[in-house]
Amino acid sequence: MKNNDSFISEGKRIQATDDNRWMSLLPNVGCALMVLGLVLSLCFAYEFKDSNLGLMVGIGFIIGGTQVLVLGTMFRVVPTRQIVKVSPATQSDQQ
Structure with a gap:
């Protein structure tokens, strides 16, 4: 079974850590947006x-x-799921 952490494309190794770094950043961005919204709401709450x-x-x-x-x-x-292309020779062996 293949390891999902990295793969080689056109001679370059691509790591999955770049995606994980961006995905771990999203909750922090969400919290920052919520804090910004809370500050704005409190500043303009005088006239509802x-x-x-x-x-x-x-x-x-x-x-x-x-x-x-x-x-x-x-x-x-x-x-994440990995899409695996099945070759015709492998497909005939499974039948």
């Missing part, structure tokens, strides 16, 4: 109307940060 642009943008950042946090966690939890 839908015409208050700062408050609406802050609420949007809170909702968006939650989505990024959840998706970043899901991407790390769900395992």
